[in-house]
Amino acid sequence: MKKVLFLTGDFTEDYETMVPFQMLEMVGYEVHTVCPDKKKGDSIKTAIHDFEGDQTYTEKPGHNFVLNYSFDSVEVTDYDGLVIAGGRAPEYLRLNKKVIEIVQHFFEADKPVAAICHGIQILTAADVVKGKKLTAYPAVGPEVTLAGGHFQDIPADGVFVDGNLVTSPAWPAHPSFIREFLKIMGATISI
Template identity: 65%
Template sequence: MSAKRILMITGDFTEDYETMVPFQALMAVGHQVDAVCPDKKAGDSVATAIHDFEGDQTYTEKPGHRFALTATFADIDPANYDALVIPGGRAPEYLRLNGAVLAMVRHFFEHDKPVAAVCHGAQLLAAAGVLKGKQCSAYPACQPEVELAGGHFADIEVTDAVTDGNLVTAPAWPAHPAWLAQFMALLDR
């Protein structure tokens, strides 16, 4: 395995596990991960939220940890990165309104670089217009967005992930083992 340079685009109220676990796991196996958020710089932090599945009709939300950003968004050139990670949570719903974020997401698809998105991360993919004809899993409430963007919603178990070309997606954090394994396989191609 050769070390890769990976960009993580996140924001306030990103899902705690979906941010911290891939960030730490990818670094643990030797990759460099730069976590960024629009209008923030290296050393700033974002609030996280813990989404849990407790038998209600949707997930519950609780305060999570602070997550420290490792790079400055304004300094990022996606051409300097080998892959992209998009965590879920509430951040994607407002990050998709940022043209610079959408341009970064498109770059990874235009250059066939590996992309991993989990849960509500599909909202960024849909807004960037990169899902046409692609299998994409996400939190079930994102199914209409995936389909309206021309993607094929992958209705899989919450512990599973799906790879379609350069894209690896999963419904939520219980899929981390499958999602990260499939993403790491793409990184080694």
């Protein structure tokens, strides 16, 4: 069974944690959800971001999400892929040295990585986007460019793949985001 490491944290976007986690477990992956300074059984608070015609997204309280693995127990070599949720969590998760080292390991080992929305802030902080084409929530686009990446301005329900990196602007892209991640993980789904 393939194992996926899933980085998330307090005030992550609700859908961007709940939905990919459930979808990846549904297809049979062992998914370890982790957050720095938290252990298995601890909860994180999520936030629901919606697009309601304002100049930016709105934010509402989400659910409590129970982590199923302890951050301090992560051994990066045990994992076949990495998923990074968006929301507000990445703005502080990227300050954690071990988070940065984890992300760098996946890129150095050329393992599949999927990041959505503001999750790309962790990639830019880890200095792994130079020369890569990727997307993110539009407000993160300048960070991608400053980090040497080539920002792709695509619709919120779009996905962009560059080698083993899958990125999307926001949760409306979940069907294509997860489908493309499954492809680079080597999954085949027959219907």
